[in-house]
Amino acid sequence: MKQRTYALLVAATLITVMLWIAPDTESSTAPPHNIVGYVFDQNGNPMGGVHLTVTEEYFGHIVETYSEPNGYYQVPLSKYNVSNPVTVKGLYKSVEATNYSQISSTHSFTVIELTMPLDVYSLFGSLETPGKAVGADMEISVFHDGKTQTGVSNSNGMYWFDMGSNFSPFETIEISVWGNGFSKETAVNPVALPYEFNIILDDIEPPTVTASSASSVPLREYLNVQVQAHDNDQVISGSLYYKMEGESSFTAITLVKSGNYWNCDIPGMTNTGRLLYYVSMYDGTNYGRFPASGNVIVDVIDVLPPEIFHTPVTTVASHEDLALTCHVTDDHQVETVVLHYMDLTGNTYQSQMTPSSSDTYTAAIPAQKKVGVMYYRIEAGDGFNVFSSPVDGNYTVTVADVLPPVVTPIIPATAHAHEGVMVKADITDNIGVASGYLFYKIPGATDFVNTSMTPSGKEYSFHIPPFNSTGTLSLYIIAQDTSGNVKSEPSDAPAFLINVSVVDALSP
Known part of the structure; x- marks a missing residue:
């Protein structure tokens, strides 16, 4: 190992710095200044093959090289400023070390040595x-x-x-x-x-998963499920699997991440029953499940009653049945449609309305054969809920007499003036006859005589007194029932009349 004059240990970077000072003086205009040194491991062994980046801080001049097998390196700087720092950075695999020194103003080289924080073994x-x-x-x-x-x-x-x-x-x-x-x-x-x-x-550890759950969900309404998943590394994806109890297979929905949660909407179910679902989260290797076994169970319930569309009937003729029609729909099924009514005697009844086509139902209240007010309402059920139309109370129906009396004249075709004329008529009505009137005009008279007819059961009569003229006796009858309906006989009288031929008259 080359003898070093001195060493400066930089503890934060584990880098040893040694400087040799030569007697020459260089400046930024002088020949290149050399940065030299050795690279060692932490035990002082030389390290070759270390990538070195030398940076002159003033000009930003950068030179790269590798240490030789004995750890030595040399880099010439063509641009430098005396007394400004130079940084040497070493990189071996993923291990780094850095040291720096000011450029010597009295020597042609500056020594910067590196100690890498590992050893050669x-x-x-x-x-x-x-x-x-x-x-x-x-x-x-x-x-x-x-x-x-x-x-x-x-x-x-x-x-x-x-x-x-x-x-x-x-x-x-x-x-x-x-x-x-x-x-x-x-x-x-x-x-x-x-x-x-x-x-x-x-x-080796799967995600831990929790999910929101509800005890019930209305029929045809979607169910939002919110999932939280925690993992020691990452959560990549997740799916929710659902089916109605009794179905053979589950349907999968991909969960979408939003903030700290994963979300999805289970579509609305079209039948009541039990909805089953579970959640599976994936971390790239393992799957986490909620619940750990089995399924979350949610009751799909019908909370909406049927809807009834009905135009109320406000009047009906006393002699006619009251025909009622309604349309009933439901988000699941219609099980019953029932008509409730009170007749004119105060008795209450109920009857199933008959489906006629699609969602149309019909029923009839028998003819009342009297006048007054009766009441009705319609109820529809779907097996879970009942809806009434009207919502409160009942519809009111006025039962009216709209038929006039029936008048059947019993009148001779000919008569004798000296005997007078017996005029009879059967007068009947579906409710009741109030009165019968005879209008007659003897031969030669210009005005009609109006007189009340005498009732006897359904027969009404009046005897026209004897008179002293021959020719044609003209007459018509008007009957009125208890409801005020009027009937003329003939129906278009007095334009048209009943005529009786008078064949003789009393002697003067």
Whole structure:
């Protein structure tokens, strides 16, 4: 080893600096100034093949070279400024060291020596996880020549072991690494030392997974699931698998990462029952599952009642059935549609409405045959919920008498004036007859006589007194029912009349 005049140890970088001062003086305009020195390992052994970068700080002049087998290097600077610093940086594999010195103003060279923080018999390298993170604080053991050494990687994931000066090329070194959910069993056969051996660790710990869950979800509504996954290294991807109970296979949904969570929406189910799902997260090697076994169970429930679309009927004729129609829809199924009503006697009834086509249902309330007010409502059920139309109370229907009485005249075709004329008529009505009136005009008269007819059951009658003229007796009948409906007989009277031929008259 070359004799050194003095050494300056820089503790922070483990670099030894030695300067030889020659009697010559150089300036920035003088011939090149040489930066020279030796590179050693931490035990003082010379190191060749170290990449060196020499930087003159004032001009920013950079020169690169490698140390010779005996550790020596020499770099000429064509640009430099006396008394300004020069930095020498050494790089061997992934190990670095740096030293600097001011350029001598009295000599033609400046000596800067480096001490690399490893020895020539070392095995060193870095530990890295599959996710490219440093393998810090990992337990590591090295077995060689019947001996085992143990250590711990530093915060940068680096490790160093001294293999000794008696190491022979291609000897096998067995390495074991473990801790923090990682491990690695490997071996290396270096051709020479020092030797850098970087290790990619095996991840043996799956992600831990938790996911949000709900006890129930409404029919046809999506279910958002939020997942948290933690891993010793990384979480690459995740999927959620779901199906309805009784189905043969699961459907997969890819989870999407958003911030600290992974999310997905399970589509709305079209049938009630039990929804099953589980979550699987992948870290590149292992799968983590939630729940650890089995499935999350969510009840799919029908919370929406059927919808009823119905136009209320407000009036109906007393002689007619009340025909009702409605349209009923549901997000699941319609099980029952029931008509509830109260008739004019105050009795209540219910009857199943009949599906006629698609979602249309019909029913009829029998004819009431009297007048008044009755009530009804429609209820529809889907097996879980019931909806009523109207929501509160009932629809009100006025039962009205719209039919006039029926008048059947019983009148002779001919009559004798001296006897008068018996006029009869059967008057009937679906509700009730209020009155019957006879309008008649004897032969030769210009005005009609109006008189009330006498009822006897359904028969109404009036005897026209004898009169003293012959010719044509004209008449018509008007009947009125209890609802105020009026019927004329003939229907278009007095434009058209019933005529009776009077064949004789009383003597004067």
